[in-house]
Amino acid sequence: MDKMKIIGGDRLRGTIKVSGAKNSAVALIPAAILADSPVTIEGLPDISDVHILGSLIEEIGGSFSFDGKEAVIDPTNMVSMPLPNGKVKKLRASYYLMGAMLGRFKKAVVGLPGGCHLGPRPIDQHIKGFEALGATVTNEQGAIYLRAEELRGARIFLDVVSVGATINIMLAAVRAKGRTIIENAAKEPEIIDVATLLSNMGAKIKGAGTDVIRIDGVEKLSGCRHAIIPDRIEAGTYMIAAAATNSEVVVDNVIPQHVESLTAKLREMGVRVETGEDQILVCGTDVLKAVDVKTLVYPGFPTDLQQPFTALLTKANGTSVVTDTIYSARFKHVDELRRMNANVKVEGRSAIVTGPVKLQGAKVKASDLRAGAALVIAGLMAEGVTEITGVEHIDRGYSNLVEKLSDIGATIWREKMTDEEIEQVKNA
Numbered sequence: 569m570d571k572m573k574i575i576g577g578d579r580l581r582g583t584i585k586v587s588g589a590k591n592s593a594v595a596l597i598p599a600a601i602l603a604d605s606p607v608t609i610e611g612l613p614d615i616s617d618v619h620i621l622g623s624l625i626e627e628i629g630g631s632f633s634f635d636g637k638e639a640v641i642d643p644t645n646m647v648s649m650p651l652p653n654g655k656v657k658k659l660r661a662s663y664y665l666m667g668a669m670l671g672r673f674k675k676a677v678v679g680l681p682g683g684c685h686l687g688p689r690p691i692d693q694h695i696k697g698f699e700a701l702g703a704t705v706t707n708e709q710g711a712i713y714l715r716a717e718e719l720r721g722a723r724i725f726l727d728v729v730s731v732g733a734t735i736n737i738m739l740a741a742v743r744a745k746g747r748t749i750i751e752n753a754a755k756e757p758e759i760i761d762v763a764t765l766l767s768n769m770g771a772k773i774k775g776a777g778t779d780v781i782r783i784d785g786v787e788k789l790s791g792c793r794h795a796i797i798p799d800r801i802e803a804g805t806y807m808i809a810a811a812a813t814n815s816e817v818v819v820d821n822v823i824p825q826h827v828e829s830l831t832a833k834l835r836e837m838g839v840r841v842e843t844g845e846d847q848i849l850v851c852g853t854d855v856l857k858a859v860d861v862k863t864l865v866y867p868g869f870p871t872d873l874q875q876p877f878t879a880l881l882t883k884a885n886g887t888s889v890v891t892d893t894i895y896s897a898r899f900k901h902v903d904e905l906r907r908m909n910a911n912v913k914v915e916g917r918s919a920i921v922t923g924p925v926k927l928q929g930a931k932v933k934a935s936d937l938r939a940g941a942a943l944v945i946a947g948l949m950a951e952g953v954t955e956i957t958g959v960e961h962i963d964r965g966y967s968n969l970v971e972k973l974s975d976i977g978a979t980i981w982r983e984k985m986t987d988e989e990i991e992q993v994k995n996a
């Protein structure tokens with residue numbers, strides 16, 4: 569187990585390259601199960617979620633070869649093996665194995681997913697969708713059992729706009745008989761990416777990226793080659809890091825439209841942001857204005873950037889209110905920021921941040937992925953040394969974060985934790 573150390577205060581300068589999108593990657597890999605021949609995905613991020621999903625693919629008889637950039641998934645010899653626990657609990661996106669295996673085998677057993685603890689994360693809308701398609705779904709001792717004689721297209725109105733439910737229903741519906749219409753669908757770019765892969769495999773999908781998606785089921789899907797979209801949350805994290813350290817950084821391999829809500833907020837704070845075709849230049853400033861932020865579904869401000877953005881706001885002049893309308897308890901980073909001298913408190917679904925303060929290096933713990941990103945940004949801003957444990961959460965979603973930040977001038981490195989330190993963190 570590793571910890572991360574940062575000596576804060578460095579100005580960053582140069583170009584940082586964004587990897588493929590985690591939230592696409594973790595859906596594209598299960599989507600490949602639906603093909604009858606190998607699927608190649610270019611630009612996959614080298615993150616633990618991808619490695620774990622790869623080994624789940626192997627557990628059910630597929631092959632997954634990944635060189636850190638490109639993966640070939642061969643689903644030819646797969647079987648619908650039960651996956652009631654074990655690795656499925658290590659990530660959220662294992663729920664996509666439900667839709668994909670149901671689509672291919674008409675049956676699946678998959679344990680309830682893990683992922684970041686951000687308050688309740690039910691999957692009732694996924695189940696409602698599978699049932700509408702004709703599946704019988706039961707929850708037995710924490711595992712979801714799905715079975716269908718045949719899948720039939722249906723009209724499904726999502727009660728909650730859900731990225732996971734939209735994609736999962738799409739995965740099952742591409743192999744259903746007839747037309748499925750998902751209404752009140754989520755519109756995140758990752759949904760378009762998955763629909764693009766499925767379409768290249770032979771699926772008939774219209775409307776991905778809008779709130780009504782129409783899917784006409786097909787008999788057969790075949791392998792193809794697909795290039796993943798860049799990770800807008802990773803891009804956003806580095807844009808925030810540049811603003812937080814008053815630096816001049818080019819974020820490369822980004823679709824500027826995907827991060828417009830963040831770009832607008834940074835500009836409101838006084839940060840100069842210039843967008844090109846697939847690059848964004850961020851030029852920090854000494855004096856940042858406080859702003860209010862409310863997380864919303866796409867194209868609103870993403871909840872996944874709420875925690876890193878809160879770290880930046882500790883440096884802004886005045887009081888900022890950050891409200892998370894998606895997750896009720898996505899505030900575990902707040903106590904850790906307070907250890908670093910931040911003036912921030914949680915009231916209901918909001919964090920109230922008063923600045924500016926000079927953060928101080930401290931020993932802190934990442935409780936989840938984006939809490940980890942928030943602490944990295946805080947560490948880059950802080951005076952002295954910040955030591956972050958819980959690095960395995962960061963590894964779920966950031967490919968080579970230490971190398972990428974070091975290359976543009978940050979003083980950041982990883983160290984192995986001693987057995988005693990591991991014990992201390994476990995008992996804390």
Ligand SMILES: CC(=O)N[C@H]1[C@@H](OP(=O)(O)OP(=O)(O)OC[C@H]2O[C@@H](n3ccc(=O)[nH]c3=O)[C@H](O)[C@@H]2O)O[C@H](CO)[C@@H](O)[C@@H]1O
Pocket residue numbers: 591594660661688689690691692693694695728729730731732733754871872894895
């Ligand atoms: C692997 C992946 O892509 N994870 C992303 C995905 O998570 P995930 O797909 O889990 O998030 P959803 O979009 O489903 O969740 C949005 C909201 O709907 C609620 N809900 C969801 C499903 C359901 O059946 N019932 C229900 O009530 C959730 O509790 C949450 O409050 O979208 C989130 C919201 O953009 C991001 O934070 C996560 O990074």
Ligand SMILES: C=C(OP(=O)(O)O)C(=O)O
Pocket residue numbers: 590659660661682683684872937938965
């Ligand atoms: C919440 C996140 O991930 P997951 O849904 O995989 O837990 C995230 O990427 O910020």
